[in-house]
Amino acid sequence: METHALKNSHASSRMHMVQRGITAGFPIMLGYLPVALTYGVLAGQSGMTNLELTLMSVLVFAGAAQFLAVGMVAAGTGFVEIVTAVFVLNFRHFVMGLSFVNRLKTMALRAKLPLTLGLTDETFTVSTLYKKEAAEPYGAYFYASLMLTAYASWVGGSFLGGVLGDVIPARLSDSMGVALYAMFIGLLIPSVKRNGRIAMIAVTALLINYLCQRMGMNQGWAIVAGTLAGGLSGIWILGEEEES
Amino acid sequence: MIIWMIIGMAVVTAVPRFLPAFIVDFATFPRWVDRWLNAIPYAALGALIFPGILTVKPDAPQVGVAAGLAAVLLAWLNIHIIFVVLGAIGTVFLLTV
Incomplete structure (x- = not known):
């Protein structure tokens, strides 16, 4: 009886952390969607198939690097140059990763490791601004659902962009390119005020x-x-x- | 060909992402390194915002600056980040008639 109640409260606090993670990830979702759509459109124009451009989002999950790769594919650049450029551009995640896992000292490696694969500029900065969740029970659920919210939006948006092609008016998709910068500013200002x-x-x-x-x-x-x-x-x- | 490029990109992106988990697990840092790492998010935000924001409209960098200032103002007024993003998008949209 007592263990049953205990289990229920564990399940509900897990669910609670998942809900909070999705809420925290929602602005990233909003920021990613237009950028992912634009990526999908451009990748389609560069000659990649829908499967290829979606697979790239699934496996790489790094916006700037994917734009870079699409540009280089369109320009006919070779494989080695593209992969090298992506490595250089994404090396910043190593620095961010050190900062991120350093806050998760109490978390087991098997929980931390999958989380680090979800690190992007946006999931990193949002996660590290939610500091106290790292010490709470089921903190890993919070960060995992935050990252999966962002990931779903990135992958889904890429696919949609590939399918829709040029349906979105250029003026609107151009305007939406500012979304991620606005998000970075919106994340930084509250800390500066504090x-x-x-x-x-x-x-x-x-x-x-x-x-x-x-x-x-x-x-x-x-x-x-x-x-x-x-x-x-x-x-x-x-x-x-x-x-x- | 494209598939090998994607796999190559995935590997060189994933390795720098997960390596820190092992490093931090097996090493203890002195306090000043802890402080350094705690300041990284703010530093990363600064480096990511500028000069990248100038390329929002590559032929008209002032559009990115104006949208950035609009975002600063909205965020300063404690407006929810979703509306900060929408406000910046609206600014660029209005300035690029």
């Missing part, structure tokens, strides 16, 4: 990234350099109070 010094970290990263790109560094490495340098400035800027 602690103004966070702006200094973001601006340091932004300037280093900009300068590196101006000096001709590849975009992928420039983002990695900016992120590392901005984070480094945080060692002094944040002090102790942000540690948790």
Whole structure:
């Protein structure tokens, strides 16, 4: 009787974490959908089949890299160059991954490992802004459902884009390209309002990234350099109070 | 041919994603590295926003800047992130007549 009640409460708190994860992932879903549609349209135009362009979203799940690959396919670039460029562009996830798993010290490796495969710029930043869930029971369910919400939107949107082709008016799909940047801004501002010094970290990263790109560094490495340098400035800027 | 490109892309994307799980599991970092890693999300956001936002409309970078400022304003007023995104999309839509 008692164990039955206990089981029920476990199940309900699991469900609760899943619901909260979906809610937290909803803005990503909204941001991904137009971008994924655009990717699907462009990939279709570059000569990829619907199966291929959807499979790429299923297996790669990295927006910027997929756009890059589609552009290179359309330009007739070779396989090795494309894969190398994707590696460089996506290496930032290694830095983000270190930050992400460092917050999940109490979580078992078998729970952490699948979560890391769902890391994108967006799922990473949203996840790390929901800090306290990492320490709550069934925290892995929260992050998993957040990431699966984003993933479903990315894969579904890609497929739809491939099927719909040019049905969406160009002016609307062009306008929707700003969605992800607006989401990054919408994620950053509340943290800056809470602690103004966070702006200094973001601006340091932004300037280093900009300068590196101006000096001709590849975009992928420039983002990695900016992120590392901005984070480094945080060692002094944040002090102790942000540690948790 | 395309399928091998997709598999290659999947591998070089997945490995940097999951390696940190093993590294953090077997290593303990000094406190300053913890602080560094805790600041990474904010740094990543900064690096991802700029200069990328200038390419929203590659031939008219001011459109991206205007949409970005609209997003900052909306977010500053504690408006839900979904409406921040929609507001920025609306700004670009209106500016690209």
